[in-house]
Amino acid sequence: MIIESTFISDLYLIKLNQISDLRGSFTKTIHKETFDTYSIDSNFTESFYSKSHKNVIRGMHFQIPPDDHSKLVYLISGSILDVILDIRKESPTYGKFFSIVITADNPQAIYIGKGLAHGFKSLEDNSVVEYHTTTSHSKQNETGIKYSSFGFDWGSENDILSERDLNFKNFIDFNSPF
Structure with missing residues (x-):
């Protein structure tokens, strides 16, 4: 596994080592x-994990303190456009975002630190994304930023979003606790 820093602190791109043989593949x-x-x-x-149809957008999700967490995200099948937004007020990259296309054929993971919002767009049917978090789900402290409010171009056509995600606050109106 090769870990690469990005221009956003506490955000890492991880190239996973995949071993293949006549049986299939194994990935740590x-x-x-x-x-x-x-x-x-x-x-x-x-x-x-989540399983998404093509053009589903999930995000931009995070948990606020005291249940804020870091998360590791990777793809089991399909392909996604993964997007991370820095919502830490004192960060030099506050309001900036990082995006990458991840496919099951090129195994990679994203490590997303505390104070970063995460979302993705499924680029094909049956895209399965697995998440590991450093705190458990907290219904009262889960929230998000509206996906279309921080300047990222999702290349949107016929996008599918939950009512909850559509009703998140715009980035400009969000008072970050980070």
């Missing part, structure tokens, strides 16, 4: 010693 997604080298918290307390 978490390695504590490697994560420790980069001071990446790998004490994950919850894991879940």
Whole structure:
């Protein structure tokens, strides 16, 4: 596994090592010693996955303190456009975003630190995204930023969003606790 820093602090792109043979493939997604080298918290307390149809946008999600968390995100099948927004007021990259297309054929993970909002657009049917988080889900502290309010071009056509995601505050109106 190769870990690369991005221009946003606490946001890492992880190239996963995939071994293939006549049976199929094997991919390691978490390695504590490697994560420790980069001071990446790998004490994950919850894991879940989503399965999305083409053109589904999920995001921009995060949890606020005291239940804020870091998360590791990777793809099991399909392809996504993954987007991360820095919502930490004191960060030099506040309001800036990072995006990358991830496909199941090119195994990569994204490590998303606290104070970063996350979302993605499914680029094909049956895109399965797995998440590991360092705190458990907190209904009262989960929230988000409206996906269309911070200047990112989703290349949108016939997008599908939940009512909840459509009703998040615009970035400009969000008073960040980070």
